[in-house]
Amino acid sequence: MSKNICFIDGLEGILKYREIDVNELVDLPYDAISYLLIQGELPGEQELAEYSARLRGERKIDGRVVDVIRMCNFDIDAMEALRTIVSFMSQFDPDLNDNSPEGNMRKAVRLIARIPTIVATYYRMANGKEPITPDPALSHGANFLYMIRGSKPDALEAEILEKDFILSAEHELNASTFSSRITASTLSDLYSAIVSGLCTLKGPLHGGARTEVMTMLEEVACPENAEEFVLGKIERREKIMGFGHRVYKTYDPRGKIFKQLAKELAETKGDMHWYETAEAIENVAIRELVEKKGKPIYPNVDFYSGVIYKYMEIPPQLATSIFAIGRVSGWIAHCFDQYERKKIIRPRAFMLDEC
Ligand SMILES: CC(C)(COP(=O)(O)OP(=O)(O)OC[C@H]1O[C@@H](n2cnc3c(N)ncnc32)[C@H](O)[C@@H]1OP(=O)(O)O)[C@@H](O)C(=O)NCCC(=O)NCCS
Known part of the structure:
Protein backbone atom coordinates (compact mmCIF):
# COMPACT_ATOMS: atom_id res chain seq x y z
CA MET A 1 0.00 0.00 0.00
CA PRO A 204 19.39 22.21 7.03
CA LEU A 205 20.09 18.93 5.22
CA HIS A 206 16.32 18.53 4.68
CA GLY A 207 13.62 21.25 4.50
CA GLY A 208 15.91 23.86 6.04
CA ALA A 209 17.97 23.89 2.83
CA ARG A 210 15.45 26.26 1.21
CA THR A 211 16.18 28.92 3.83
CA GLU A 212 19.90 28.41 3.23
CA VAL A 213 19.40 28.83 -0.53
CA MET A 214 17.76 32.21 0.04
CA THR A 215 20.61 33.29 2.31
CA MET A 216 23.11 32.07 -0.31
CA LEU A 217 21.42 34.12 -3.04
CA GLU A 218 21.77 37.22 -0.86
CA GLU A 219 25.44 36.42 -0.26
CA VAL A 220 26.25 35.82 -3.93
CA ALA A 221 24.20 38.93 -4.80
CA CYS A 222 24.80 38.91 -8.60
CA PRO A 223 25.70 36.47 -11.42
CA GLU A 224 29.27 37.81 -11.66
CA ASN A 225 30.04 36.56 -8.12
CA ALA A 226 28.84 33.00 -8.73
CA GLU A 227 32.15 31.63 -10.04
CA GLU A 228 34.23 32.70 -7.02
CA PHE A 229 31.49 31.66 -4.59
CA VAL A 230 31.06 28.12 -5.94
CA LEU A 231 34.80 27.51 -6.38
CA GLY A 232 35.36 28.65 -2.78
CA LYS A 233 32.68 26.27 -1.49
CA ILE A 234 34.18 23.33 -3.38
CA GLU A 235 37.73 24.15 -2.22
CA ARG A 236 36.58 24.31 1.42
CA ARG A 237 34.60 21.07 0.87
CA GLU A 238 31.38 22.81 1.88
CA LYS A 239 27.98 21.85 0.49
CA ILE A 240 26.21 24.14 -1.97
CA MET A 241 22.71 24.38 -0.60
CA GLY A 242 19.85 23.28 -2.85
CA PHE A 243 22.15 20.81 -4.67
CA GLY A 244 22.45 17.05 -4.45
CA HIS A 245 20.03 14.38 -3.35
CA ARG A 246 20.24 10.98 -1.71
CA VAL A 247 17.89 9.41 -4.27
CA TYR A 248 18.13 11.50 -7.47
CA LYS A 249 21.29 10.94 -9.42
CA THR A 250 20.02 13.21 -12.19
CA TYR A 251 18.12 16.51 -12.26
CA ASP A 252 15.35 16.48 -9.63
CA PRO A 253 12.07 16.56 -11.62
CA ARG A 254 10.63 19.05 -9.10
CA GLY A 255 13.73 21.20 -9.56
CA LYS A 256 13.08 21.31 -13.31
CA ILE A 257 9.49 22.52 -12.82
CA PHE A 258 10.58 25.07 -10.21
CA LYS A 259 13.25 26.38 -12.59
CA GLN A 260 10.63 26.97 -15.28
CA LEU A 261 8.27 28.64 -12.79
CA ALA A 262 11.06 30.87 -11.45
CA LYS A 263 11.86 31.98 -15.00
CA GLU A 264 8.20 32.72 -15.73
CA LEU A 265 7.87 34.76 -12.53
CA ALA A 266 11.10 36.67 -13.22
CA GLU A 267 10.00 37.50 -16.79
CA THR A 268 6.55 38.59 -15.65
CA LYS A 269 8.09 40.87 -13.06
CA GLY A 270 10.60 42.16 -15.61
CA ASP A 271 13.43 41.42 -13.18
CA MET A 272 15.79 38.57 -14.08
CA HIS A 273 18.28 39.36 -11.31
CA TRP A 274 17.65 36.47 -8.86
CA TYR A 275 16.95 33.98 -11.64
CA GLU A 276 20.19 34.82 -13.43
CA THR A 277 22.16 34.74 -10.17
CA ALA A 278 20.78 31.26 -9.43
CA GLU A 279 21.42 30.06 -12.97
CA ALA A 280 25.01 31.29 -12.79
CA ILE A 281 25.50 29.30 -9.54
CA GLU A 282 23.94 26.25 -11.21
CA ASN A 283 26.16 26.52 -14.29
CA VAL A 284 29.39 26.74 -12.31
CA ALA A 285 28.32 23.97 -9.90
CA ILE A 286 27.41 21.61 -12.76
CA ARG A 287 30.63 22.40 -14.64
CA GLU A 288 32.78 21.76 -11.53
CA LEU A 289 30.89 18.90 -9.85
CA VAL A 290 29.21 17.03 -12.69
CA GLU A 291 31.37 17.65 -15.74
CA LYS A 292 34.82 17.76 -14.10
CA LYS A 293 34.33 15.41 -11.11
CA GLY A 294 31.58 13.17 -12.44
CA LYS A 295 29.39 13.57 -9.32
CA PRO A 296 25.63 13.53 -10.00
CA ILE A 297 24.89 16.73 -8.08
CA TYR A 298 22.12 18.84 -9.64
CA PRO A 299 19.68 21.41 -8.24
CA ASN A 300 17.08 19.79 -6.00
CA VAL A 301 13.57 20.89 -4.93
CA ASP A 302 14.95 23.68 -2.73
CA PHE A 303 17.09 25.57 -5.24
CA TYR A 304 14.70 27.34 -7.62
CA SER A 305 11.87 27.35 -5.07
CA GLY A 306 14.21 29.59 -3.04
CA VAL A 307 14.45 31.86 -6.10
CA ILE A 308 10.65 31.99 -6.34
CA TYR A 309 10.41 33.05 -2.70
CA LYS A 310 12.88 35.87 -3.37
CA TYR A 311 10.58 37.21 -6.09
CA MET A 312 7.53 36.83 -3.87
CA GLU A 313 9.39 38.69 -1.11
CA ILE A 314 8.86 35.81 1.28
CA PRO A 315 11.48 36.11 4.05
CA PRO A 316 13.93 33.20 4.57
C1 LIG B 1 20.94 16.14 0.09
C2 LIG B 1 22.23 15.57 0.65
C3 LIG B 1 22.13 15.57 2.19
C4 LIG B 1 22.40 14.14 0.15
O1 LIG B 1 23.49 13.63 0.80
P1 LIG B 1 24.19 12.23 0.48
O2 LIG B 1 23.43 11.42 -0.48
O3 LIG B 1 24.52 11.63 1.78
O4 LIG B 1 25.47 12.68 -0.28
P2 LIG B 1 26.86 12.99 0.44
O5 LIG B 1 26.66 14.08 1.44
O6 LIG B 1 27.43 11.71 0.93
O7 LIG B 1 27.70 13.52 -0.77
C5 LIG B 1 28.33 12.68 -1.74
C6 LIG B 1 29.43 13.47 -2.39
O8 LIG B 1 28.85 14.57 -3.11
C7 LIG B 1 29.23 15.82 -2.56
N1 LIG B 1 28.06 16.67 -2.44
C8 LIG B 1 26.80 16.27 -2.16
N2 LIG B 1 25.98 17.31 -2.12
C9 LIG B 1 26.74 18.39 -2.40
C10 LIG B 1 26.46 19.75 -2.49
N3 LIG B 1 25.19 20.21 -2.27
N4 LIG B 1 27.45 20.59 -2.77
C11 LIG B 1 28.70 20.14 -2.98
N5 LIG B 1 29.02 18.85 -2.90
C12 LIG B 1 28.05 17.98 -2.60
C13 LIG B 1 29.77 15.50 -1.15
O9 LIG B 1 30.70 16.44 -0.71
C14 LIG B 1 30.37 14.13 -1.35
O10 LIG B 1 31.61 14.28 -1.96
P3 LIG B 1 32.83 13.25 -1.62
O11 LIG B 1 32.36 11.92 -2.14
O12 LIG B 1 33.99 13.82 -2.35
O13 LIG B 1 32.97 13.28 -0.13
C15 LIG B 1 23.44 16.41 0.20
O14 LIG B 1 23.51 16.42 -1.21
C16 LIG B 1 23.41 17.81 0.76
O15 LIG B 1 23.83 18.03 1.90
N6 LIG B 1 22.91 18.80 -0.05
C17 LIG B 1 22.79 20.16 0.41
C18 LIG B 1 21.58 20.30 1.31
C19 LIG B 1 20.28 20.24 0.54
O16 LIG B 1 20.10 20.89 -0.47
N7 LIG B 1 19.34 19.47 1.10
C20 LIG B 1 18.00 19.34 0.51
C21 LIG B 1 17.80 17.97 -0.03
S1 LIG B 1 16.29 17.88 -0.94
Whole structure:
Protein backbone atom coordinates (compact mmCIF):
# COMPACT_ATOMS: atom_id res chain seq x y z
CA MET A 1 0.00 0.00 0.00
CA SER A 2 2.68 2.56 1.05
CA LYS A 3 4.59 1.89 -2.18
CA ASN A 4 1.65 3.41 -4.00
CA ILE A 5 1.72 6.74 -2.19
CA CYS A 6 4.85 7.75 -4.05
CA PHE A 7 7.22 6.37 -6.67
CA ILE A 8 10.67 7.79 -7.39
CA ASP A 9 13.06 6.71 -10.13
CA GLY A 10 16.23 8.47 -9.03
CA LEU A 11 18.21 7.57 -12.17
CA GLU A 12 15.58 8.65 -14.68
CA GLY A 13 14.31 11.61 -12.61
CA ILE A 14 10.71 10.41 -12.36
CA LEU A 15 8.35 11.24 -9.49
CA LYS A 16 4.79 9.93 -9.19
CA TYR A 17 2.13 10.43 -6.56
CA ARG A 18 -0.24 7.44 -6.45
CA GLU A 19 1.13 6.29 -9.81
CA ILE A 20 0.54 9.63 -11.57
CA ASP A 21 3.54 11.65 -12.82
CA VAL A 22 3.87 14.99 -10.96
CA ASN A 23 4.07 16.78 -14.29
CA GLU A 24 0.43 15.76 -14.83
CA LEU A 25 -0.58 16.85 -11.32
CA VAL A 26 1.07 20.22 -10.98
CA ASP A 27 -1.73 22.18 -12.70
CA LEU A 28 -4.45 20.81 -10.39
CA PRO A 29 -5.54 22.53 -7.16
CA TYR A 30 -3.56 21.59 -4.04
CA ASP A 31 -6.77 20.28 -2.44
CA ALA A 32 -7.07 17.67 -5.22
CA ILE A 33 -3.48 16.50 -4.61
CA SER A 34 -4.06 16.38 -0.87
CA TYR A 35 -7.14 14.19 -1.51
CA LEU A 36 -5.20 12.02 -3.95
CA LEU A 37 -2.42 11.34 -1.46
CA ILE A 38 -4.70 10.64 1.49
CA GLN A 39 -7.58 8.82 -0.24
CA GLY A 40 -5.54 7.07 -2.91
CA GLU A 41 -7.23 8.46 -6.01
CA LEU A 42 -8.03 11.80 -7.60
CA PRO A 43 -11.36 13.25 -6.45
CA GLY A 44 -14.31 13.63 -8.79
CA GLU A 45 -15.85 17.10 -9.14
CA GLN A 46 -18.28 16.59 -6.27
CA GLU A 47 -15.69 14.96 -4.00
CA LEU A 48 -13.26 17.81 -4.62
CA ALA A 49 -15.92 20.42 -3.89
CA GLU A 50 -16.78 18.70 -0.60
CA TYR A 51 -13.16 18.21 0.46
CA SER A 52 -12.25 21.82 -0.41
CA ALA A 53 -15.26 23.08 1.54
CA ARG A 54 -14.19 21.05 4.58
CA LEU A 55 -10.64 22.41 4.39
CA ARG A 56 -11.79 26.01 3.87
CA GLY A 57 -14.24 25.70 6.77
CA GLU A 58 -11.49 24.61 9.19
CA ARG A 59 -8.90 27.33 8.54
CA LYS A 60 -9.55 29.48 11.61
CA ILE A 61 -7.46 28.83 14.73
CA ASP A 62 -8.65 28.90 18.35
CA GLY A 63 -8.21 32.20 20.24
CA ARG A 64 -6.07 30.40 22.85
CA VAL A 65 -3.72 29.32 20.06
CA VAL A 66 -3.50 32.93 18.85
CA ASP A 67 -2.64 34.01 22.43
CA VAL A 68 0.27 31.55 22.54
CA ILE A 69 1.56 32.69 19.15
CA ARG A 70 1.56 36.23 20.59
CA MET A 71 3.98 35.04 23.29
CA CYS A 72 6.54 33.66 20.81
CA ASN A 73 10.03 35.05 20.37
CA PHE A 74 9.69 36.64 16.95
CA ASP A 75 13.43 36.56 16.21
CA ILE A 76 13.34 32.84 15.58
CA ASP A 77 12.61 30.82 12.43
CA ALA A 78 8.87 30.24 11.95
CA MET A 79 9.48 26.47 12.16
CA GLU A 80 10.28 26.79 15.88
CA ALA A 81 6.91 28.44 16.45
CA LEU A 82 5.03 26.05 14.13
CA ARG A 83 6.37 22.96 15.92
CA THR A 84 5.34 24.35 19.32
CA ILE A 85 1.94 25.61 18.22
CA VAL A 86 0.87 22.40 16.44
CA SER A 87 1.74 20.53 19.63
CA PHE A 88 -0.16 23.06 21.78
CA MET A 89 -3.18 23.01 19.45
CA SER A 90 -3.80 19.27 19.87
CA GLN A 91 -5.33 19.65 23.34
CA PHE A 92 -8.29 21.57 21.91
CA ASP A 93 -9.10 19.00 19.22
CA PRO A 94 -12.25 17.10 20.22
CA ASP A 95 -10.96 14.07 18.28
CA LEU A 96 -7.51 14.00 19.88
CA ASN A 97 -7.86 10.48 21.28
CA ASP A 98 -10.14 9.15 18.57
CA ASN A 99 -7.80 7.05 16.44
CA SER A 100 -10.61 5.69 14.25
CA PRO A 101 -10.26 6.40 10.50
CA GLU A 102 -13.09 8.98 10.77
CA GLY A 103 -11.55 10.71 13.79
CA ASN A 104 -8.15 10.74 12.11
CA MET A 105 -9.64 12.22 8.92
CA ARG A 106 -11.26 15.05 10.92
CA LYS A 107 -7.89 15.80 12.56
CA ALA A 108 -6.16 15.57 9.17
CA VAL A 109 -8.47 18.22 7.69
CA ARG A 110 -7.88 20.54 10.67
CA LEU A 111 -4.10 20.12 10.46
CA ILE A 112 -3.92 20.75 6.70
CA ALA A 113 -6.28 23.74 6.97
CA ARG A 114 -4.76 25.37 10.07
CA ILE A 115 -1.01 25.01 9.59
CA PRO A 116 -1.01 27.86 7.00
CA THR A 117 -3.01 30.04 9.41
CA ILE A 118 -0.50 29.41 12.21
CA VAL A 119 2.45 30.35 9.97
CA ALA A 120 0.71 33.48 8.67
CA THR A 121 -0.42 34.56 12.15
CA TYR A 122 3.13 34.14 13.47
CA TYR A 123 4.50 36.13 10.52
CA ARG A 124 1.99 38.99 10.92
CA MET A 125 2.67 39.28 14.64
CA ALA A 126 6.43 39.12 14.09
CA ASN A 127 6.00 42.20 11.93
CA GLY A 128 3.86 44.05 14.48
CA LYS A 129 0.63 43.47 12.53
CA GLU A 130 -2.68 41.93 13.50
CA PRO A 131 -3.49 38.51 11.98
CA ILE A 132 -5.75 38.30 8.93
CA THR A 133 -8.86 36.11 9.07
CA PRO A 134 -8.63 33.35 6.44
CA ASP A 135 -10.80 33.85 3.35
CA PRO A 136 -12.80 30.71 2.43
CA ALA A 137 -13.30 32.04 -1.10
CA LEU A 138 -9.56 31.67 -1.84
CA SER A 139 -7.52 28.59 -2.79
CA HIS A 140 -4.95 27.14 -0.37
CA GLY A 141 -2.12 29.10 -2.04
CA ALA A 142 -3.98 32.39 -2.56
CA ASN A 143 -5.35 32.35 0.98
CA PHE A 144 -1.89 31.87 2.47
CA LEU A 145 -0.45 34.80 0.52
CA TYR A 146 -3.50 36.89 1.52
CA MET A 147 -3.00 36.01 5.19
CA ILE A 148 0.67 37.03 5.21
CA ARG A 149 0.24 40.19 3.11
CA GLY A 150 -3.22 41.44 4.01
CA SER A 151 -4.09 42.00 0.33
CA LYS A 152 -5.29 39.62 -2.36
CA PRO A 153 -2.34 38.22 -4.36
CA ASP A 154 -2.12 38.40 -8.14
CA ALA A 155 -3.19 35.27 -9.99
CA LEU A 156 0.30 34.16 -11.11
CA GLU A 157 1.83 34.34 -7.63
CA ALA A 158 -1.12 32.44 -6.13
CA GLU A 159 -0.86 29.79 -8.85
CA ILE A 160 2.88 29.38 -8.36
CA LEU A 161 2.53 28.99 -4.59
CA GLU A 162 -0.20 26.38 -5.14
CA LYS A 163 2.25 24.47 -7.37
CA ASP A 164 4.93 24.87 -4.73
CA PHE A 165 2.64 23.19 -2.17
CA ILE A 166 1.96 20.38 -4.67
CA LEU A 167 5.64 19.76 -5.46
CA SER A 168 6.46 19.79 -1.73
CA ALA A 169 3.55 17.53 -0.78
CA GLU A 170 5.12 14.09 -0.90
CA HIS A 171 8.46 12.39 -1.41
CA GLU A 172 8.31 8.78 -0.28
CA LEU A 173 10.33 7.83 2.80
CA ASN A 174 12.31 11.06 3.24
CA ALA A 175 13.61 11.86 6.74
CA SER A 176 10.56 13.80 8.01
CA THR A 177 8.04 11.32 6.60
CA PHE A 178 9.98 8.49 8.20
CA SER A 179 9.83 10.35 11.55
CA SER A 180 6.06 10.79 11.20
CA ARG A 181 5.61 7.13 10.33
CA ILE A 182 7.70 5.98 13.30
CA THR A 183 5.52 8.00 15.67
CA ALA A 184 2.33 6.73 14.00
CA SER A 185 3.67 3.17 14.20
CA THR A 186 3.47 3.35 18.00
CA LEU A 187 -0.25 4.22 17.56
CA SER A 188 0.44 7.66 19.01
CA ASP A 189 -1.99 10.37 17.83
CA LEU A 190 -1.82 12.21 14.50
CA TYR A 191 -0.72 15.54 16.05
CA SER A 192 2.29 13.83 17.64
CA ALA A 193 3.18 12.24 14.30
CA ILE A 194 2.99 15.61 12.52
CA VAL A 195 5.09 17.31 15.20
CA SER A 196 7.73 14.59 14.64
CA GLY A 197 7.70 15.42 10.94
CA LEU A 198 8.07 19.13 11.64
CA CYS A 199 11.02 18.55 13.99
CA THR A 200 12.84 16.58 11.29
CA LEU A 201 11.95 18.82 8.36
CA LYS A 202 13.60 21.85 9.95
CA GLY A 203 17.16 20.49 9.64
CA PRO A 204 19.39 22.21 7.03
CA LEU A 205 20.09 18.93 5.22
CA HIS A 206 16.32 18.53 4.68
CA GLY A 207 13.62 21.25 4.50
CA GLY A 208 15.91 23.86 6.04
CA ALA A 209 17.97 23.89 2.83
CA ARG A 210 15.45 26.26 1.21
CA THR A 211 16.18 28.92 3.83
CA GLU A 212 19.90 28.41 3.23
CA VAL A 213 19.40 28.83 -0.53
CA MET A 214 17.76 32.21 0.04
CA THR A 215 20.61 33.29 2.31
CA MET A 216 23.11 32.07 -0.31
CA LEU A 217 21.42 34.12 -3.04
CA GLU A 218 21.77 37.22 -0.86
CA GLU A 219 25.44 36.42 -0.26
CA VAL A 220 26.25 35.82 -3.93
CA ALA A 221 24.20 38.93 -4.80
CA CYS A 222 24.80 38.91 -8.60
CA PRO A 223 25.70 36.47 -11.42
CA GLU A 224 29.27 37.81 -11.66
CA ASN A 225 30.04 36.56 -8.12
CA ALA A 226 28.84 33.00 -8.73
CA GLU A 227 32.15 31.63 -10.04
CA GLU A 228 34.23 32.70 -7.02
CA PHE A 229 31.49 31.66 -4.59
CA VAL A 230 31.06 28.12 -5.94
CA LEU A 231 34.80 27.51 -6.38
CA GLY A 232 35.36 28.65 -2.78
CA LYS A 233 32.68 26.27 -1.49
CA ILE A 234 34.18 23.33 -3.38
CA GLU A 235 37.73 24.15 -2.22
CA ARG A 236 36.58 24.31 1.42
CA ARG A 237 34.60 21.07 0.87
CA GLU A 238 31.38 22.81 1.88
CA LYS A 239 27.98 21.85 0.49
CA ILE A 240 26.21 24.14 -1.97
CA MET A 241 22.71 24.38 -0.60
CA GLY A 242 19.85 23.28 -2.85
CA PHE A 243 22.15 20.81 -4.67
CA GLY A 244 22.45 17.05 -4.45
CA HIS A 245 20.03 14.38 -3.35
CA ARG A 246 20.24 10.98 -1.71
CA VAL A 247 17.89 9.41 -4.27
CA TYR A 248 18.13 11.50 -7.47
CA LYS A 249 21.29 10.94 -9.42
CA THR A 250 20.02 13.21 -12.19
CA TYR A 251 18.12 16.51 -12.26
CA ASP A 252 15.35 16.48 -9.63
CA PRO A 253 12.07 16.56 -11.62
CA ARG A 254 10.63 19.05 -9.10
CA GLY A 255 13.73 21.20 -9.56
CA LYS A 256 13.08 21.31 -13.31
CA ILE A 257 9.49 22.52 -12.82
CA PHE A 258 10.58 25.07 -10.21
CA LYS A 259 13.25 26.38 -12.59
CA GLN A 260 10.63 26.97 -15.28
CA LEU A 261 8.27 28.64 -12.79
CA ALA A 262 11.06 30.87 -11.45
CA LYS A 263 11.86 31.98 -15.00
CA GLU A 264 8.20 32.72 -15.73
CA LEU A 265 7.87 34.76 -12.53
CA ALA A 266 11.10 36.67 -13.22
CA GLU A 267 10.00 37.50 -16.79
CA THR A 268 6.55 38.59 -15.65
CA LYS A 269 8.09 40.87 -13.06
CA GLY A 270 10.60 42.16 -15.61
CA ASP A 271 13.43 41.42 -13.18
CA MET A 272 15.79 38.57 -14.08
CA HIS A 273 18.28 39.36 -11.31
CA TRP A 274 17.65 36.47 -8.86
CA TYR A 275 16.95 33.98 -11.64
CA GLU A 276 20.19 34.82 -13.43
CA THR A 277 22.16 34.74 -10.17
CA ALA A 278 20.78 31.26 -9.43
CA GLU A 279 21.42 30.06 -12.97
CA ALA A 280 25.01 31.29 -12.79
CA ILE A 281 25.50 29.30 -9.54
CA GLU A 282 23.94 26.25 -11.21
CA ASN A 283 26.16 26.52 -14.29
CA VAL A 284 29.39 26.74 -12.31
CA ALA A 285 28.32 23.97 -9.90
CA ILE A 286 27.41 21.61 -12.76
CA ARG A 287 30.63 22.40 -14.64
CA GLU A 288 32.78 21.76 -11.53
CA LEU A 289 30.89 18.90 -9.85
CA VAL A 290 29.21 17.03 -12.69
CA GLU A 291 31.37 17.65 -15.74
CA LYS A 292 34.82 17.76 -14.10
CA LYS A 293 34.33 15.41 -11.11
CA GLY A 294 31.58 13.17 -12.44
CA LYS A 295 29.39 13.57 -9.32
CA PRO A 296 25.63 13.53 -10.00
CA ILE A 297 24.89 16.73 -8.08
CA TYR A 298 22.12 18.84 -9.64
CA PRO A 299 19.68 21.41 -8.24
CA ASN A 300 17.08 19.79 -6.00
CA VAL A 301 13.57 20.89 -4.93
CA ASP A 302 14.95 23.68 -2.73
CA PHE A 303 17.09 25.57 -5.24
CA TYR A 304 14.70 27.34 -7.62
CA SER A 305 11.87 27.35 -5.07
CA GLY A 306 14.21 29.59 -3.04
CA VAL A 307 14.45 31.86 -6.10
CA ILE A 308 10.65 31.99 -6.34
CA TYR A 309 10.41 33.05 -2.70
CA LYS A 310 12.88 35.87 -3.37
CA TYR A 311 10.58 37.21 -6.09
CA MET A 312 7.53 36.83 -3.87
CA GLU A 313 9.39 38.69 -1.11
CA ILE A 314 8.86 35.81 1.28
CA PRO A 315 11.48 36.11 4.05
CA PRO A 316 13.93 33.20 4.57
CA GLN A 317 12.51 32.64 8.09
CA LEU A 318 9.26 31.40 6.49
CA ALA A 319 10.74 29.15 3.80
CA THR A 320 10.81 25.84 5.70
CA SER A 321 7.39 26.36 7.25
CA ILE A 322 5.94 26.91 3.76
CA PHE A 323 7.49 23.58 2.78
CA ALA A 324 5.65 22.08 5.79
CA ILE A 325 2.31 23.53 4.60
CA GLY A 326 2.63 21.44 1.45
CA ARG A 327 4.22 18.34 3.03
CA VAL A 328 1.60 17.80 5.73
CA SER A 329 -0.71 15.96 3.29
CA GLY A 330 2.08 13.51 2.44
CA TRP A 331 2.89 12.93 6.12
CA ILE A 332 -0.78 12.22 6.81
CA ALA A 333 -1.07 9.78 3.88
CA HIS A 334 1.88 7.83 5.30
CA CYS A 335 0.52 7.95 8.88
CA PHE A 336 -2.83 6.54 7.74
CA ASP A 337 -1.02 3.76 5.93
CA GLN A 338 1.02 3.08 9.06
CA TYR A 339 -2.06 3.03 11.33
CA GLU A 340 -3.57 0.34 9.09
CA ARG A 341 -0.49 -1.83 9.55
CA LYS A 342 -0.74 -1.71 13.38
CA LYS A 343 2.94 -2.62 13.55
CA ILE A 344 5.72 -0.75 15.32
CA ILE A 345 8.77 0.29 13.25
CA ARG A 346 11.83 -0.94 15.10
CA PRO A 347 15.06 -0.88 13.06
CA ARG A 348 18.26 -2.40 14.48
CA ALA A 349 21.31 -0.25 15.25
CA PHE A 350 23.52 -1.97 12.63
CA MET A 351 21.19 -0.55 9.95
CA LEU A 352 22.49 2.95 10.74
CA ASP A 353 25.72 2.10 8.93
CA GLU A 354 23.71 1.71 5.73
CA CYS A 355 22.06 5.15 6.00
C1 LIG B 1 20.94 16.14 0.09
C2 LIG B 1 22.23 15.57 0.65
C3 LIG B 1 22.13 15.57 2.19
C4 LIG B 1 22.40 14.14 0.15
O1 LIG B 1 23.49 13.63 0.80
P1 LIG B 1 24.19 12.23 0.48
O2 LIG B 1 23.43 11.42 -0.48
O3 LIG B 1 24.52 11.63 1.78
O4 LIG B 1 25.47 12.68 -0.28
P2 LIG B 1 26.86 12.99 0.44
O5 LIG B 1 26.66 14.08 1.44
O6 LIG B 1 27.43 11.71 0.93
O7 LIG B 1 27.70 13.52 -0.77
C5 LIG B 1 28.33 12.68 -1.74
C6 LIG B 1 29.43 13.47 -2.39
O8 LIG B 1 28.85 14.57 -3.11
C7 LIG B 1 29.23 15.82 -2.56
N1 LIG B 1 28.06 16.67 -2.44
C8 LIG B 1 26.80 16.27 -2.16
N2 LIG B 1 25.98 17.31 -2.12
C9 LIG B 1 26.74 18.39 -2.40
C10 LIG B 1 26.46 19.75 -2.49
N3 LIG B 1 25.19 20.21 -2.27
N4 LIG B 1 27.45 20.59 -2.77
C11 LIG B 1 28.70 20.14 -2.98
N5 LIG B 1 29.02 18.85 -2.90
C12 LIG B 1 28.05 17.98 -2.60
C13 LIG B 1 29.77 15.50 -1.15
O9 LIG B 1 30.70 16.44 -0.71
C14 LIG B 1 30.37 14.13 -1.35
O10 LIG B 1 31.61 14.28 -1.96
P3 LIG B 1 32.83 13.25 -1.62
O11 LIG B 1 32.36 11.92 -2.14
O12 LIG B 1 33.99 13.82 -2.35
O13 LIG B 1 32.97 13.28 -0.13
C15 LIG B 1 23.44 16.41 0.20
O14 LIG B 1 23.51 16.42 -1.21
C16 LIG B 1 23.41 17.81 0.76
O15 LIG B 1 23.83 18.03 1.90
N6 LIG B 1 22.91 18.80 -0.05
C17 LIG B 1 22.79 20.16 0.41
C18 LIG B 1 21.58 20.30 1.31
C19 LIG B 1 20.28 20.24 0.54
O16 LIG B 1 20.10 20.89 -0.47
N7 LIG B 1 19.34 19.47 1.10
C20 LIG B 1 18.00 19.34 0.51
C21 LIG B 1 17.80 17.97 -0.03
S1 LIG B 1 16.29 17.88 -0.94
